[in-house]
Each structure stands twice: as C-alpha cells, then as structure tokens.
Amino acid sequence: MIGRKWWVPWLWLMPAMALLSIYLIYPTLDTIRRSFFDERSRDWVGLDNYRTIIENPNPLINDTHSALLNNLIWIPVFTGVTVALGFIFALLASRVRYEAIAKSAIFMPMAISFVAASVIWRFMYEINPDIGTVNAVVTELGEKPVAWLQNTESPQYWLLETGPKQDIGPIQTNNLALILVGVWMWVGFAMVVLSAGLKGISTEILEAARVDGANEWQILWRIILPIVSPTIMVVATTLVILALKLFDLVFVMTGGRFDTDVVATLFYKQLFVQQNDGLGAALAVVLLVAVVPIMVISIRRFQFQEETR
C-alpha cells in the first residue's frame, strides 16, 4: 500500500517479536549467562561448569562423557540409517502401483508421539519371549532372549576408561535399540521428501542414459544420486538437529539408565533431580554450539534460494 506509515509493519510484527523475545531470544542469552554461574545461579564460577562436562568428575551420577558420546553415536547412525532406508523405500515405492498405501504404512509412525512410540517399543523389546515380539523371534531362532534396553556392554568404558569396570562388549546394544525406534519413526519423513525429489528427475534423462547403454546400477549412482543429493542434504540436516535435541524417546524408554543418557536428558536431570542450573545451562549451551554450524549452512542455502528465485 502506498503511503503506509513507517510504523505499520512493526505493528504487524509486534506480537511475533514479543513472543520470540520472551521465549527464545532473552532465554538463550540468559542461559549462556547462567552457564557461568553456580547451581543456584548466584556466584560466578567462570568455566567450571564446562570443565565439569569435559573432565566428568562424577561418572556415576551424571556421566557427561557417556551423554556426549551417545549423541555422537546417535547423529551419524540415526541420520545415516534413516536417510538410506528412506531412499530405498522411495525408490521401491515409486515402482509399484500401490505406492500410496505403501507410503502411508511407512509414514504413519511420524504422526504419533515419541511417548506413544516408546510404549510401543518397550512392549516390542520386552524380555519375556512370551510377550515381547523381538525376543519371541530371537528364541524362535534358537537364541536366548536379550534385555535389549538394559544391555550395558558399552563402548564408553574402553574409549574413556572411566566408570566401573565391567565386561567389555564392542557395541552398546541398548543405544542401537533406541536408535532403531527413532529410525522407525522418521524413515517416513526421509521417504516423503526424497520421493518428491525423485519425482523431479525427468524421465528423458533416464531414457537417454538407458539408450546409451547404462545399466540400472550406473543410473542410480551416476544420475539419480547426484540429482537428489541437495534433497538428501536437507533431510540429513533436519535429522541431525533432531538427533541433537533428542529427549522424549530416551526419557520414556530407559530414563537414561544403562548408559543411554543423551545431552538433553542429562540437562533435564540437572534441572530437576540434581538441582544444578549452572551445569544444566552449560549442557544446553553445548547443544546450541553444536547447531550453530547447521544454522549457518541453512542461512547460506536460504539466501542462495532467495537470489535464484
């Protein structure tokens, strides 16, 4: 509108700016401040909280190393498996007539909460093979039932040499069991977005490649993957952020017991169990620092999209 007063846009923006300031901007700054103070946010302690995270003086109560390591396991494994499976689903589903039904079935877990999914999978993982579906299959195959969520054969101990000495196993199976639940929920997301990317590939390019004698395998690696790789990046970024912030799933499935804590569940424990706001704030800042590179990449890409629009 011509002749709009200068303050009119700000009036329209005001409710959003007020809410974002109160709930996101001010708290972020305040959390950074609190991370340099003691557990009651009274005395300045400098970098002590960060030192606690790095040195892990209390591995039995709050094992910061285990939490950090678990996030480091979650990010590549969860993201990698989800993207790969989502891509395979999208490829398979695009070749059949019942594509819509197939996609619905895979996609459906996305609608439910992490809490409901946790109940579903606690039931699936139940140790009694007469109740738990997974262990029923395992015993049917002639093996002993496994306590999927409790197995503490953990890599932390030999990597970091902290914590009680136990029998050392190569893989912490309970983490993988939790990651599988995350994959079950989010493969649908990867599939839907990647499938839209696949639909964008013109059939002419594929036909041309086939006429030139390329086999399906070459077409997949040389044509399809390069074309959808930006879409894969978008999906992967979303999943990495999700794996960083992950809370509900671990909180309900194991409560962080058996070395399954992630940074977000440890944060919650600091806040309400240990009553240590300083360490809690420092853990939150760790998460923020981890997303900053992703934020920068996203903004760059967004600016690029705007310019090329």
Add this chain to the structure above:
Amino acid sequence: MAQRTVVEEAPAARPRAAGLTDSLRRLASRTPIHIALIVLIILWSVPTFALLVSSFREPGDIATSGWWNALTDWNFTTANYEKVLDQNGMGRAFFNSILITVPATALVILIAAFAAYAFAWMEFPGRNWLFLFFVALLVVPLQMTLIPVLKLYASTTIHTDVPFIGGNLWGTKSYTGIWLAHAAYGLPFAIYLLRNFFGSLPRDLFESAYLDGASDLRVFFRIVLPLSMPAIAALAIFQFLWTWNDLLVALVLLQDTNLGPMTLKISSLVTSFGTQYQLLTAAAFISMALPLFIFFALQRYFVQGILAGSVKG
C-alpha cells in the same frame, strides 16, 4: 546395427497390448521389488498393530501370552480402556491435551500470519535480515530456553484460579503459560512457511486492491487468508501434532499433574506401571487415536507441509 533395430522397434512395440510372455517376464523382474516392499511394510506396521491388538486383550492374557496368539484365539475386551480412562486419569488428560493444543495452534497461526504478511508485502528497513534472524531461531534447541522461562513463570505467577479449565491465571500451573510457550516455539517455522506462501501470491491482486483503497486489514482477511488455506491447513496440522505430541515443554513448564497432557500422564504411567501392558497399550492408543485420524484424513496437507517446510532444512 543392433542399436538401430532396438530404437526402431521400441516405439512400434509400445502402443500394442503387452503379450502374455511380456507381462510374465515383467512380473518376474518385479517380484523382488514387491517382496522387499511388502516385507518392509509388514515390519513397519507390526509394532503399531501389536499395540492395538494388545490393548483389547484381557490383562491375564497379555501377561502370559504374546499378542499373536490373539489372532487365532479371539478373546477381546474394552475393560482396559474403561479402567485407564477412569482410574488412571487418561480421560482428564485427554481433555487437557485438547485444552492445551487447540488454543496454542490457533494462536501460532494468527500471530505468524500477521508477521508473514508484513514480511511478504510491506517494505521496511532491515526486512530481509530480520526474516533471516527469525528463520535462524528455528534451530535453537528448546533446552536453551527452558530454565529462564521456568524462572520467569515462577517469579511472575498469578495465583487467581481460572474457572472451567482449571489452573492458575499465569505461571507454572497455568494453561496460559503453556499456550504462549508452544505458540512461541512454533513461530519460526510458521512464519517461514506462511511468508513463502504469501510471497508467492500474484502481485497484481494486491496492487489492484490497494488502488481500490482497501486497507491492510481488509486485504489480509479478505484476500490473503482465504487464498492461503492450503498452507494454513498444513501448518495447523503440524502445529497441532507437535503440541499434542510434546512431552518436554509440558514436563518443565506445567508443574501440576492435574493439568498435564496425555504424554505426561503416559510417561508417569510407564514409570509406575512399567510392565502393566494392559494399561500402557490402551493409554498409548488413546493418545494416538486423534493424530492417526488426522494423518489418514488429511495426509495430503501433511505431506505438503513437510515438503514446504523441509526446503529450509
């Protein structure tokens, strides 16, 4: 030479109905795809199906035999649902979830639409930078914000009781507190989604309306909102599901178990009745019913929202 025959024959062969050998051959080459896909679909559906079947079984049956036995030995009851709704407070929690989710969703759409209109169709200094800043807030972990917001709520609590819906007027035991929190956390995504949609509306429409002397409010309510219904529907579904499925925000900012949503109730049921699956399965399915209905009824908008939102990453 061989190359040429292929090229020449292909167009002639295609329009004709495929012969029996052709279709058989195609079937054989497609069979691995069908088998792989169907196995995966079954694997993906079994967990939810197991929950649904178990929630209708007798408590004694659940504790002693697998859910797959119920497929051959029919013996179902709705007693688990009656018990969990009455005695375990899932009925109240269901209403709490609605009381939390509906206003929070409406709030975020309205506030985000105002901001998105300003970003899309008004000129002001710093417009692009401010928008970029809002989009950047999208990745800020919620955990960053919870301690200060909790302290803020605790220090500004207003203890007046609210009639009908319950809780205080403001603070850690109020619905107003959790509405505004959910609205604020949903805003970056909502503004991003709506601004892009508003921006793609044809410019002529706005110019002729402004020339006719229409005010911003009139353009907003008469042109922008009606034309943006697909985007708003997608956003509404997303915001609704996020709020409905949220645990962390309610866990931290709603310190009154009577006001808590279903996610909070189920999480405490898991802690106290970890292996009483007759209660847990029924409770989980009650909380899933509405999201699943929305998902199957409005899947088109759901997918559109995901595609529109994930462009940004």
